Structure formats: structure tokens, C-alpha cells
Amino acid sequence: MNIAVAQSGGPTCAINASLVGVFKQALQTSTIDAVFGAKNGIEGIINDELIDLKRVIKTNEDMELLRQTPSTVLGSCRRKLPSIEDEDAPKVYTNIFNCLDKHRIEAFFYIGGNDSMDTVQKLSEYAVKIGSQIKFVGIPKTIDNDLPITDHTPGFGSAAKYVNATVQEIIRDSSVYSIDSVTIIEIMGRHAGWLAASTCVLRANDEIAPHLIYLPESRFSTERFLEDLRIERAKHKAVIIAVSEGIELEGSEAHIDTIDAFGHSNLSGVGKALEQLVRDKIGGKVRSIELNVMQRCSSHICSKTDIDEAELIGGEAVKAALRGETGVTMVFRRISDKPYVVTIESAPTNLLANKEKLFPTKWINENGNGVSDEAIKYFLPLIQGEVNIAMKNGMPTHFKV
Amino acid sequence: MNIAVAQSGGPTCAINASLVGVFKQALQTSTIDAVFGAKNGIEGIINDELIDLKRVIKTNEDMELLRQTPSTVLGSCRRKLPSIEDEDAPKVYTNIFNCLDKHRIEAFFYIGGNDSMDTVQKLSEYAVKIGSQIKFVGIPKTIDNDLPITDHTPGFGSAAKYVNATVQEIIRDSSVYSIDSVTIIEIMGRHAGWLAASTCVLRANDEIAPHLIYLPESRFSTERFLEDLRIERAKHKAVIIAVSEGIELEGSEAHIDTIDAFGHSNLSGVGKALEQLVRDKIGGKVRSIELNVMQRCSSHICSKTDIDEAELIGGEAVKAALRGETGVTMVFRRISDKPYVVTIESAPTNLLANKEKLFPTKWINENGNGVSDEAIKYFLPLIQGEVNIAMKNGMPTHFKV
Numbered sequence: 147m148n149i150a151v152a153q154s155g156g157p158t159c160a161i162n163a164s165l166v167g168v169f170k171q172a173l174q175t176s177t178i179d180a181v182f183g184a185k186n187g188i189e190g191i192i193n194d195e196l197i198d199l200k201r202v203i204k205t206n207e208d209m210e211l212l213r214q215t216p217s218t219v220l221g222s223c224r225r226k227l228p229s230i231e232d233e234d235a236p237k238v239y240t241n242i243f244n245c246l247d248k249h250r251i252e253a254f255f256y257i258g259g260n261d262s263m264d265t266v267q268k269l270s271e272y273a274v275k276i277g278s279q280i281k282f283v284g285i286p287k288t289i290d291n292d293l294p295i296t297d298h299t300p301g302f303g304s305a306a307k308y309v310n311a312t313v314q315e316i317i318r319d320s321s322v323y324s325i326d327s328v329t330i331i332e333i334m335g336r337h338a339g340w341l342a343a344s345t346c347v348l349r350a351n352d353e354i355a356p357h358l359i360y361l362p363e364s365r366f367s368t369e370r371f372l373e374d375l376r377i378e379r380a381k382h383k384a385v386i387i388a389v390s391e392g393i394e395l396e397g398s399e400a401h402i403d404t405i406d407a408f409g410h411s412n413l414s415g416v417g418k419a420l421e422q423l424v425r426d427k428i429g430g431k432v433r434s435i436e437l438n439v440m441q442r443c444s445s446h447i448c449s450k451t452d453i454d455e456a457e458l459i460g461g462e463a464v465k466a467a468l469r470g471e472t473g474v475t476m477v478f479r480r481i482s483d484k485p486y487v488v489t490i491e492s493a494p495t496n497l498l499a500n501k502e503k504l505f506p507t508k509w510i511n512e513n514g515n516g517v518s519d520e521a522i523k524y525f526l527p528l529i530q531g532e533v534n535i536a537m538k539n540g541m542p543t544h545f546k547v
Numbered sequence: 548m549n550i551a552v553a554q555s556g557g558p559t560c561a562i563n564a565s566l567v568g569v570f571k572q573a574l575q576t577s578t579i580d581a582v583f584g585a586k587n588g589i590e591g592i593i594n595d596e597l598i599d600l601k602r603v604i605k606t607n608e609d610m611e612l613l614r615q616t617p618s619t620v621l622g623s624c625r626r627k628l629p630s631i632e633d634e635d636a637p638k639v640y641t642n643i644f645n646c647l648d649k650h651r652i653e654a655f656f657y658i659g660g661n662d663s664m665d666t667v668q669k670l671s672e673y674a675v676k677i678g679s680q681i682k683f684v685g686i687p688k689t690i691d692n693d694l695p696i697t698d699h700t701p702g703f704g705s706a707a708k709y710v711n712a713t714v715q716e717i718i719r720d721s722s723v724y725s726i727d728s729v730t731i732i733e734i735m736g737r738h739a740g741w742l743a744a745s746t747c748v749l750r751a752n753d754e755i756a757p758h759l760i761y762l763p764e765s766r767f768s769t770e771r772f773l774e775d776l777r778i779e780r781a782k783h784k785a786v787i788i789a790v791s792e793g794i795e796l797e798g799s800e801a802h803i804d805t806i807d808a809f810g811h812s813n814l815s816g817v818g819k820a821l822e823q824l825v826r827d828k829i830g831g832k833v834r835s836i837e838l839n840v841m842q843r844c845s846s847h848i849c850s851k852t853d854i855d856e857a858e859l860i861g862g863e864a865v866k867a868a869l870r871g872e873t874g875v876t877m878v879f880r881r882i883s884d885k886p887y888v889v890t891i892e893s894a895p896t897n898l899l900a901n902k903e904k905l906f907p908t909k910w911i912n913e914n915g916n917g918v919s920d921e922a923i924k925y926f927l928p929l930i931q932g933e934v935n936i937a938m939k940n941g942m943p944t945h946f947k948v
Contacts, residue, residue: 217723311943314943324587347941436839
């Protein structure tokens with residue numbers, strides 16, 4: 147039998163590690179012959195653009211480099227498949243199953259977030275409809291950590307490690323001058339504030355900042371924000387604020403730009419908007435910093451726990467397909483925080499597809515401007531360990547096809 | 548005798564390493580008793596706010612942590628001293644020399660950029676005027692690399708290492724989708740484009756991008772920029788552009804915000820302005836990314852060569868003062884690129900104070916949109932080596948007073 151794997155949605159530091167996990171497990175399985183990689187997610191199946199991965203990943207060193215390479219080596223897409231009941235469904239699904247059949251592909255692995263799980267769900271349903279025996283298994287990834295069922299998602303730990311190392315450095319940077327200042331750090335997270343919330347871990351290293359943390363899970367009030375800030379300014383010379391890009395400013399939707407194929411608003415500029423607000427209403431030195439795509443691609447400071455887990459969950463997906471499972475997504479179940487123990491299980495994909503897991507309100511403080519210490523125990527294990535990054539000419543080495 | 552040291556200007560990853568260099572050399576010098584650190588640069592001398600460094604830096608481990616801590620542990624300032632001929636000069640200079648005399652300080656070391664060298668120059672001149680024997684020695688630092696006489700400046704190598712590791716990651720991040728895109732990366736550099744120019748080193752690792760590099764040293768033409776971009780879009784799916792914050796857009800000075808105490812324009816928004824221009828005139832997917840203060844504070848990926856050199860030049864400054872030198876600044880002289888050999892010498896501070904060294908036009912291509920391969924040899928040695936960063940709870944450990 148042959149298998150195929152594809153990557154979908156926004157890049158992370160861990161998607162290629164999951165690909166390595168699928169690939170390594172396939173190498174160890176005598177019944178699996180070819181491992182195909184589909185270019186640009188499901189589009190590569192629709193267009194019959196497959197790469198024989200054994201021809202490009204040739205050595206153990208290649209696998210090591212791929213593990214430390216951010217983004218998706220196979221490319222990605224944001225293609226949403228039509229509902230299998232839709233009028234135009236047959237054409238695209240026929241293309242997909244023709245391609246899979248043509249290459250004797252008996253299992254397809256899709257590494258992605260909640261939108262990509264929608265694809266896994268539809269493909270597994272369509273297979274049942276047409277009586278195909280092909281297995282479809284989802285492998286989670288997203289820096290947003292917003293998938294239900296799973297304790298956390300591959301890619302999130304590395305993003306959180308980068309964010310916290312960087313916020314700590316910005317805290318140092320903000321402390322240099324004798325004048326009062328406000329620094330607003332805008333962190334990714336459309337609807338779920340996990341990544342901004344993770345900055346609470348800095349307290350484990352005796353940082354007091356960020357002094358204020360605002361998440362989309364808590365209604366944002368401009369008036370209360372200014373009041374919060376006045377209180378913190380009275381206590382600290384350099385006030386640091388962590389804010390999710392997804393908070394909704396009252397009476398101003400200027401930061402909502404466009405709507406993508408999945409109906410998401412592409413938000414931007416909350417940091418800049420708050421910066422202007424502070425300048426207008428309070429004054430003084432104020433700046434905003436957007437951590438931008440560096441949050442999802444800074445593999446040079448990835449979390450070893452995250453990368454190792456991403457590889458493991460990829461391997462477990464192959465085992466699940468070999469057991470005959472389909473329409474499932476692999477998930478982490480946390481057994482304990484300390485020592486940190488997780489198991490990997492499969493769950494019905496329809497429990498994850500198109501669904502979002504928000505940051506728990508039980509961990510948000512009463513004033514909606516901070517995160518409780520309880521959350522630190524959840525986050526800390528995910529950012530532990532450093533990958534020994536292979537360097538060339540003083541820069542990380544990336545794997546390229 | 549006692550000595551004092553202070554840090555001034557914008558933060559870098561290497562200023563604390565130079566402080567360690569001064570401190571270690573003082574420990575090894577039997578004639579030096581106390582080493583005072585002045586809070587917030589020269590302001591700490593004016594206001595008599597000194598810290599006995601032996602009371603805060605107690606162990607070898609403290610020194611190691613301080614070396615890996617970004618920003619200025621003593622704080623910084625942007626205070627410009629009056630000309631020694633000015634009417635109000637006596638008051639501030641009297642304060643300074645009173646403080647130095649009171650604490651029996653016989654040598655003062657100022658770690659900073661071209662503005663801080665102005666302070667060293669004036670203090671050494673004032674000492675001559677009043678017959679003081681106190682020695683004033685400058686220790687260079689700036690991520691801008693824009694000081695004359697010295698081959699390069701401490702802080703620059705670490706900034707360049709961060710910028711290039713990050714640009715390489717952004718190149719991967721930009722390559723995922725099948726649609727054409729333009730990514731504009733705004734890099735620090737008001738008048739000197741060294742840091743943006745350094746992205747040419749990615750070619751040593753077989754990267755073709757950045758496809759276009761724009762520096763303040765070359766006149767920027769909007770029309771030519773759009774033409775350059777059209778040519779690159781025909782060749783590459785994901786076009787990457789590195790641009791210095793200091794390029795001047797024709798007919799639009801909307802990105803010039805304020806003027807600081809030294810008369811510098813605080814530029815911002817060149818990346819955003821170009822993003823809008825491309826959207827208006829060419830269309831398609833376009834984004835801009837500002838590397839912001841992360842360029843000057845991302846110690847987690849500092850250059851070992853930079854940090855080691857920053858410590859060494861701090862130590863050499865102490866030796867110069869002990870030899871009786873004053874009104875001098877320590878500089879690097881490069882003996883060879885490969886093997887990389889530099890010596891440390893002193894130069895009259897007036898050759899550096901308030902002066903800028905621009906990126907050589909001989910290394911800018913004819914079209915003003917790229918940097919020649921010759922420059923790679925200059926930049927590469929500066930980003931070599933990694934500091935083994937001490938971690939705690941998965942995050943770098945910082946030294947705090």
C-alpha cells in the first residue's frame with residue numbers, strides 16, 4: 147500500500163516535524179511502500195501534484211533538518227471543500243479519489259487546524275458514501291491552540307516559547323530609560339487568546355510584567371482599559387501590556403480588514419489602535435509592537451517538547467490508519483502537569499472540525515485584564531527544552547526540496 | 548583608585564557584555580578598588596546615583612548571565628551635554644566632576660554610540676580645561692554599525708544574526724501558498740543601511756531572497772521600485788523585500804513622526820507605506836513586517852563573536868585608561884576576513900563623536916536595489932557562533948539588579 151500526507155492552513159514551527167513523524171513511521175512499516183507528499187494541501191491531490199518523499203528525504207540528517215525547518219515544506223492551502231451534498235461536490239471529490247486510487251493511496255494524513263479537519267471529515271464521509279476503503283486521519287497543528295478535545299496543539303508550544311522569550315527581552319528593552327513608558331505587544335489569536343495568555347509563564351521567572359493581559363474571551367472596554375492603565379502607571383515606570391489581536395475595540399472596527407475564504411476576519415492593528423488611544427487619552431511615551439509572523443515561524447527558538455510531540459503524533463496517526471481508523475484526528479490527553487505526561491489518542495474528527503476551544507474563563511481574572519497563576523501549570527510544560535539547531539555560516543540550516 | 552562605567556543610547560544585546568569586560572578587567576587590576584555603575588548613563592553621574600557593582604555582580608555565574616542579558620542593566624539616557632563653552636555649561640559639568648571627585652573616580656567609561664561619544668569628547672575637553680586628571684574613554688556600541696574609524700560596532704553582529712535568522716524564517720513562511728505574494732521587511736537604520744544590507748549573507752546559505760534590498764544610502768524612487776517589483780514578480784512567486792526604515796519616500800513624509808533630543812527624526816512606517824503603495828499600484832497579496840525592537844534585544848540568538856568582542860573591548864578600554872589615555876574611543880581594526888582577525892586600538896573620540904559611517908556605495912548595485920557579494924565577506928564573520936544561553940523554565944535567564 148501507499149500513503150499520502152499533506153499540510154494545510156497557516157505555517158507553524160512543528161508541521162514539518164509531524165511530516166517527519168508520518169514518514170519515519172511509514173519507513174518502519176513493511177506494508178507501506180511509497181509515501182507521497184501532496185503539494186499545497188488538498189490542492190495537490192485535486193491537481194495530482196504528488197512528490198515521492200523517499201526521493202527528497204534521503205538521510206537521517208535530512209529528517210533532522212526538516213524537523214527544525216519552519217513553515218510547510220510541501221506548501222499549504224486554505225481550500226475549503228464543498229459539502230458532500232453540494233451540487234458541485236462530485237467533480238472535486240471525483241478528482242480527489244481518482245488521484246488517490248491512481249497512486250494506490252490507502253491512507254491520507256492531513257496536518258492542519260480546525261478548517262483542515264473539516265476536509266478530513268468530508269473526505270471520510272465521502273469515502274463511506276462511495277464505498278471507498280481509503281482511511282483519512284487528521285494530525286492537529288495550530289499556533290492558536292484552539293482545537294477542542296486535544297489538550298494542546300503541535301505548533302503552539304514553539305510559538306509560546308518564542309513569544310515569551312521575546313516579551314521578556316522587550317521587558318528588558320523597555321526598562322532602560324528614566325521616563326515613564328507604555329509598551330503594547332500585539333500577539334496572534336483571532337478568537338482564542340491562548341498565546342497572549344501564555345505570557346503569564348514569565349511570572350515563573352520572577353517577571354512582574356506583562357502587567358495587563360487582554361484576551362478576546364473577555365469583553366474589552368476602552369474605559370476600563372484606560373483605568374487599568376492609570377493604576378499600573380502609578381505602580382510601574384514601564385508598563386507592559388500583552389493583547390490578543392482579536393480583542394474587539396468598542397465603536398471602532400477599523401482594524402477589521404478583509405474576510406478570507408473561511409469567513410474569518412483578517413484582523414490587524416489592535417496594537418496600533420490602542421497605542422493611539424493611550425497617546426490621545428493619557429499621553430507620554432507609548433509604543434506598540436506586533437510580533438507578526440515571527441510567532442509562527444521562529445524555529446530558531448522552538449520548543450523541543452513541541453517538536454518531539456509533533457513528530458510522535460504524526461507517527462501515531464499512521465498507526466491509527468493501519469488499525470483501520472478513519473474520520474479521526476489524533477489528540478493529546480494530559481495525564482499530569484508535573485511530571486508532565488501526555489498520551490496520544492484518536493478522536494472522531496467531527497468533534498474538532500470547524501470548532502474552536504477558547505481560553506477558559508476560569509483562568510481569566512475578575513477584571514478581565516489578567517490570567518491566574520493556575521494557568522502557568524498548564525503552559526509551562528509546553529515550552530520546555532531546546533532543539534540543538536544545526537547552523538551554517540552562523541544561521542540556522544533549513545531543509546529545502 | 549575607583550572607576551565608573553555607564554551605558555547610553557539605544558539598547559543592544561552586547562552593552563552588558565562590555566560592562567562585564569570593564570568589570571572583569573577592573574577585578575584583575577590591583578590598583579582599582581571600587582567599580583561604580585552610573586544609573587541611566589551620564590544622568591547617574593549628574594544626579595550622584597551610583598551603584599557599587601561588586602555588590603550586585605557577585606559570582607562568575609552573575610557575569611555569565613549579564614553577558615546574555617539584553618538592554619542596559621544600569622539603564623540608559625539620551626541626554627546631550629551642553630557645549631563646554633555654553634552659558635549653562637558650568638552647572639552640569641560641576642555636578643559631574645563633583646560626583647566623580649567625591650567618589651575618587653579616576654576613570655570613566657561610557658558605552659554608547661555616536662551621541663554618547665559626544666559626551667566622552669566634551670568631558671575629556673572639560674577635564675583639560677579645569678586641569679582634572681580624570682580619564683574618559685568611550686566604548687562603542689550600536690546595532691546601526693554607523694560609527695566611523697572602527698571596523699564594526701559591538702551590538703551589530705547580534706542584531707544582524709537575529710535579522711538574518713528571522714528573514715530566513717520569513718522566507719520559508721512566505722513560500723507556503725500557491726498564490727503570488729510580496730513581503731516587505733522593515734529593518735532598523737535611520738541613515739545607515741548596514742543592518743538591512745546584511746541580509747545579503749543569506750546568499751551564503753543558498754537563499755535567493757531578499758530579492759530586493761533598499762538602503763538610505765541610495766536615492767529611493769517610487770517609480771523604479773514598482774518597476775523592480777514587477778520584474779521580480781515575473782521571476783518569483785513570493786517576492787521578499789528588505790528595506791531600511793530610513794529610506795525617503797518621494798512626495799510623502801507621512802512616516803516622519805517626531806524629532807528627538809538629538810534632532811533625529813523618529814522614522815516609522817516605511818514598510819506600511821510601501822505595502823499600501825504596492826496594493827494600490829500592483830495589487831495582489833502584500834504584507835509588511837516590522838522587526839521592531841526585537842532587532843536590538845533578541846539575545847536568545849545573539850552572536851558569540853559579537854558578545855565576546857564586546858567584552859574584550861570593554862577590558863581594553865580599562866587598559867587604555869590605565870595607560871593614561873583620555874578622550875579616546877576603543878575601535879576594532881580588521882586584519883583579515885578569513886581567517887577573521889581583528890585588533891583593538893584606541894582612536895581620538897572626536898573622530899567618532901556625532902559622525903556617521905554610511906554603508907559603502909561601492910557595495911550597492913547600479914540599480915540601487917541590491918548589495919554586492921563582496922559585502923558578504925565583511926558581514927559573515929560578525930554573526931558567527933552561538934552563546935550557550937542559560938535557560939530557566941524553558942526561557943532565557945536574565946540578570947537583574
